[in-house]
Amino acid sequence: xxxxxxxxxxxCVGYASKAKTSKVLENLNLTLGRGELTCLLGxxxxxxxxxxxxxxxxxxxxxxxxxxxxxxxxxxxxKQLARQLALVLTDRVSPGNLTSYALVALGRFPYTSWMGNxxxxxxxxxxxxxxxxxxxxxxDRHIGELSDGERQKVMIARALAQQTDLIILDEPTAHLDSxxxxxxxxxxxxxxREANKAILLSTHDIESAIGYADRLWLVHSHSVEEGTxxxxxxxxxxxxxxxREGLVFNHExxxxxxxxxxxxxxxxxxxxxxGVTWTKRALQRAGHQIAEGEAQIVIRVNKHKETWTWTxxxxxxxxxxxxxKQLDNLYGNEMD
Amino acid sequence: MMYSKPLVSLKAFLLLLAAVISLFLxxxxxxxxxxxxxxxxxxxxGFEVDNEAWQNIILKIRLPRTITAVLVxxxxxxGGLQMQTLFRNxxxxxxxxxxTAGASLGVAAIMLAAGSATTxxxxxxxxxxxxxxxxxxxxxxxxxxxxxxxAISYRIRDNVVMLIVGIMVAxxxxxxxxxxxxxxxxxxxxxxxxxxxxxxxxVTNHQLGVLSLIVALGxxxxxxxxxxxxxxxxxxxxxxxxxxxxxxxxxxxxxxxSVLAGAITGFCGPIGFVGIAVPxxxxxxxxxxxHRVLVPCCVLVGAILMLLCDIISQVPGSSTVxxxxxxxxxxxxxxxxxxxxxxxxxxxxx
Numbered sequence: 138x139x140x141x142x143x144x145x146x147x148x149c150v151g152y153a154s155k156a157k158t159s160k161v162l163e164n165l166n167l168t169l170g171r172g173e174l175t176c177l178l179g180x181x182x183x184x185x186x187x188x189x190x191x192x193x194x195x196x197x198x199x200x201x202x203x204x205x206x207x208x209x210x211x212x213x214x215x216k217q218l219a220r221q222l223a224l225v226l227t228d229r230v231s232p233g234n235l236t237s238y239a240l241v242a243l244g245r246f247p248y249t250s251w252m253g254n255x256x257x258x259x260x261x262x263x264x265x266x267x268x269x270x271x272x273x274x275x276x277d278r279h280i281g282e283l284s285d286g287e288r289q290k291v292m293i294a295r296a297l298a299q300q301t302d303l304i305i306l307d308e309p310t311a312h313l314d315s316x317x318x319x320x321x322x323x324x325x326x327x328x329x330r331e332a333n334k335a336i337l338l339s340t341h342d343i344e345s346a347i348g349y350a351d352r353l354w355l356v357h358s359h360s361v362e363e364g365t366x367x368x369x370x371x372x373x374x375x376x377x378x379x380x381r382e383g384l385v386f387n388h389e390x391x392x393x394x395x396x397x398x399x400x401x402x403x404x405x406x407x408x409x410x411x412g413v414t415w416t417k418r419a420l421q422r423a424g425h426q427i428a429e430g431e432a433q434i435v436i437r438v439n440k441h442k443e444t445w446t447w448t449x450x451x452x453x454x455x456x457x458x459x460x461x462k463q464l465d466n467l468y469g470n471e472m473d
Numbered sequence: 474m475m476y477s478k479p480l481v482s483l484k485a486f487l488l489l490l491a492a493v494i495s496l497f498l499x500x501x502x503x504x505x506x507x508x509x510x511x512x513x514x515x516x517x518x519g520f521e522v523d524n525e526a527w528q529n530i531i532l533k534i535r536l537p538r539t540i541t542a543v544l545v546x547x548x549x550x551x552g553g554l555q556m557q558t559l560f561r562n563x564x565x566x567x568x569x570x571x572x573t574a575g576a577s578l579g580v581a582a583i584m585l586a587a588g589s590a591t592t593x594x595x596x597x598x599x600x601x602x603x604x605x606x607x608x609x610x611x612x613x614x615x616x617x618x619x620x621x622x623x624a625i626s627y628r629i630r631d632n633v634v635m636l637i638v639g640i641m642v643a644x645x646x647x648x649x650x651x652x653x654x655x656x657x658x659x660x661x662x663x664x665x666x667x668x669x670x671x672x673x674x675x676v677t678n679h680q681l682g683v684l685s686l687i688v689a690l691g692x693x694x695x696x697x698x699x700x701x702x703x704x705x706x707x708x709x710x711x712x713x714x715x716x717x718x719x720x721x722x723x724x725x726x727x728x729x730x731s732v733l734a735g736a737i738t739g740f741c742g743p744i745g746f747v748g749i750a751v752p753x754x755x756x757x758x759x760x761x762x763x764h765r766v767l768v769p770c771c772v773l774v775g776a777i778l779m780l781l782c783d784i785i786s787q788v789p790g791s792s793t794v795x796x797x798x799x800x801x802x803x804x805x806x807x808x809x810x811x812x813x814x815x816x817x818x819x820x821x822x823x
């Protein structure tokens with residue numbers, strides 16, 4: 138285990154009002170290490186945000202404590218905390234008249250004088266934050282003009298400008314499309330390694346979390362399991378955490394699937410890749426079973442230059458769609 | 474860019490300052506009697522002028538009123554700017570969030586409830602003491618309403634809901650005042666109603682000193698809060714995560730705003746729309762959200778708008794004077810509409 142930045146001891150998070158106390162997650166003994174990307178993974182509404190808000194000292198724990206760099210979190214002053222922990226929150230900020238540069242410069246808040254004037258040192262750090270996040274090209278653009286992905290990178294740059302050992306992000310990829318999502322994960326992973334920071338982010342994107350996280354915090358039956366993604370998968374913890382009727386974890390693709398149970402034929406597929414894989418997908422979706430050898434129906438996938446064709450019973454098909462239609466006919470005849 | 478182009482801000486500031494000075498002189502020159510600007514300048518600089526009537530008009534009537542206009546514009550604009558940033562709501566402002574209504578309640582309490590012994594006239598004739606009383610009552614009223622709104626804002630984080638709550642609280646306050654009016658003597662009601670029309674001319678020289686002091690302190694305090702206001706642009710959670718003591722900052726901002734709005738309302742009546750319109754005008758003119766630039770420029774833009782309104786309300790060349798409240802609404806509302814249409818998305822214009 139690398140140098141510990143944060144650890145929790147028997148932490149219990151939730152909401153307390155006069156009428157009742159509702160514990161969301163309890164018995165939490167978790168750690169975050171320097172240079173590591175940790176993903177807090179769990180289904181929607183499982184308490185990820187509550188845990189993050191507690192660790193970031195925005196809300197009080199119900200029981201237990203959090204230690205940050207060797208000090209009790211509750212005893213760290215707000216000013217001290219701001220130099221050790223930076224946050225990126227889910228709620229979209231839209232101060233449209235602020236440029237990206239100005240927003241990142243706000244990250245220097247804990248360090249600047251009472252008027253907020255920037256020293257040369259501050260400007261250097263802001264520039265570095267813009268550079269490593271790839272946001273320098275639109276430093277002069279207003280936040281309101283940026284795309285969601287660009288804006289999220291600027292928010293990460295702001296957190297970097299705060300120069301903290303620990304950065305916590307609450308669902309940073311929630312509003313993003315898949316290429317942007319991958320870019321953010323990639324950025325955070327390389328920041329953890331190269332800037333040697335501890336980074337915790339919450340997400341419900343299982344595939345990316347498994348692919349990028351050094352360690353997972355997996356929300357599971359009102360507590361959190363900790364470990365490398367592979368260990369948690371092999372122990373079956375991941376499947377249990379997201380367990381729902383009919384949901385199956387596909388180990389090849391590292392994602393959950395709900396197989397369709399439809400009546401269909403037994404089919405064998407052979408030929409060139411990746412055509413075979415995609416043909417199998419199409420057949421499974423249509424309800425046919427894939428057989429390995431000895432099936433009566435054999436489909437051959439051919440690739441000639443950039444053109445794909447499919448052969449079935451000496452007939453040739455130019456698209457998967459045509460092939461599926463033919464199989465439908467065969468199935469219909471078999472039933473008659 | 475917010476931090477790297479101070480020259481642009483300086484140029485804009487000087488331009489605005491020049492506009493304030495020109496309008497200030499114009500306001501002194503125009504009115505029921507037109508006085509040449511050169512003569513106005515001579516009188517202001519202390520030279521002897523042949524026409525003694527002009528000298529009296531300028532120094533005893535128009536100068537206090539014009540200074541009041543500058544103070545009103547500056548104070549309400551800066552108050553509105555703080556409210557818009559604190560509530561992160563483009564439609565926030567002293568009049569919308571019920572602060573002005575709260576101040577009215579305070580004034581009504583003094584004017585109506587104190588009984589026939591202390592009418593508004595009696596209070597005004599008390600001089601300094603009386604004016605402090607009105608200001609105090611107006612400020613306390615404004616502060617109380619803001620506290621209620623703040624308490625509710627702890628539970629509700631939705632900006633639109635907050636706005637509706639503010640309007641409702643204002644309505645309740647106004648209702649209380651009208652019940653009060655119902656049971657009051659006609660003379661007292663008349664005083665109160667005249668006050669609600671808004672007037673820049675009713676401030677005496679004594680009171681002007683009090684008002685100038687309060688407004689100056691309020692503006693300086695707001696300027697000192699610039700860094701806090703800047704970081705609040707990202708919302709309270711972010712501000713807290715960057716080490717800001719949100720609770721204290723919020724109390725400070727609210728205290729400063731209620732003193733500014735309360736003092737102005739106490740002396741000049743409830744003057745609407747300046748507080749909402751000016752921060753938007755300033756932001757779109759300077760294209761920045763940096764409060765270190767916005768606060769001083771809001772002071773100037775607010776003064777410009779209020780001087781313009783005062784010139785119009787005097788109806789130059791005639792002896793008619795229109796209620797200034799009506800003029801600010803007639804100029805302010807189209808500005809707000811224009812900004813909404815131009816920016817389309819007002820929410821992202823902070």
